Amino acid sequence: MHPDLSLAIKKAGDLGCNSITVDTNGYLFNNILSKVKPEDIDYFSFSLDGATPKTNDWIRGKGSYDTCIAGIREATSRGFATSLIYTVSRANLHELNMMVPLIMDLGINRFFIQVIGLRGKSAENGRKKSQVLHSQWLGIIPEIAQKVAELGVTVSYPKVFLGPKEIFECAGLVAKNYFIFPNGRVYKCPLCEDFPIHSLEIKNNKLVKTKRINESNLFKLNIPEGCVMNKLIQPENLSYNKDGIPEYKIACCLLKEEIKGK
Numbered sequence: 001m002h003p004d005l006s007l008a009i010k011k012a013g014d015l016g017c018n019s020i021t022v023d024t025n026g027y028l029f030n031n032i033l034s035k036v037k038p039e040d041i042d043y044f045s046f047s048l049d050g051a052t053p054k055t056n057d058w059i060r061g062k063g064s065y066d067t068c069i070a071g072i073r074e075a076t077s078r079g080f081a082t083s084l085i086y087t088v089s090r091a092n093l094h095e096l097n098m099m100v101p102l103i104m105d106l107g108i109n110r111f112f113i114q115v116i117g118l119r120g121k122s123a124e125n126g127r128k129k130s131q132v133l134h135s136q137w138l139g140i141i142p143e144i145a146q147k148v149a150e151l152g153v154t155v156s157y158p159k160v161f162l163g164p165k166e167i168f169e170c171a172g173l174v175a176k177n178y179f180i181f182p183n184g185r186v187y188k189c190p191l192c193e194d195f196p197i198h199s200l201e202i203k204n205n206k207l208v209k210t211k212r213i214n215e216s217n218l219f220k221l222n223i224p225e226g227c228v229m230n231k232l233i234q235p236e237n238l239s240y241n242k243d244g245i246p247e248y249k250i251a252c253c254l255l256k257e258e259i260k261g262k
Helices: 005-014 029-035 053-060 064-077 099-106 134-149 215-219 228-233
Strands: 021-024 043-047 082-088 110-115 154-158 185-187 200-203 206-209 256-259
Touching: 005 029, 043 064, 053 064, 064 082, 064 099, 082 099, 099 134, 110 134, 134 154, 134 256, 215 228
Parallel strands: 021 043, 043 082, 082 110, 110 154
Antiparallel strands: 154 256, 185 200, 200 206
């Protein structure tokens, strides 16, 4: 965490940002919890990819489980609201149900179930070994989300798979999300981040559009598989019938299902 992160948090509040969240793998460097107050920030959001040290540390690195748990407990003890992100893959799907009691024990306020995106290191490690199957996602994720919500914790997760008759919507067209990089590139779709097809960039402290062809041109394409970028970079999660028609669509990864805590 940058030494001046607390100043950025307070500036965001002064500018009237609707929500301020700090994502962390559990490390709370530069005494960040002592430099901000619970009223300055909506959530400290922690990433944990296993309900046990064995699974989480195999994915995220040795010692990361204990570091994350300690960070959550310290944040909650100081009165900060916390959220937890669990990125589902074949390596940790079997422990998702075990997260339900752990979430309660840690006092988590919001729970995010994410689907692994095949870019960066996850792409290098092999596509078919990472992503869960269509049947696994639909058979497990909604049920676990409901269990957590019944404990009073709000849960968000991407729908991922749409039926043939369900309407596909692209967040690049219906929402305002901006992924800003230090080199000035600004994307509206996280699946595009490994490629120089950003639709916006920062020049002279201004946000300006880039020349065609860029990600925004792809957003407008209407294909039976749903998400165009998914079709281009990770088509392995698609399935077709004997006539070559997609058995389902891939939903936009930025549009989430939400179950309010009861």
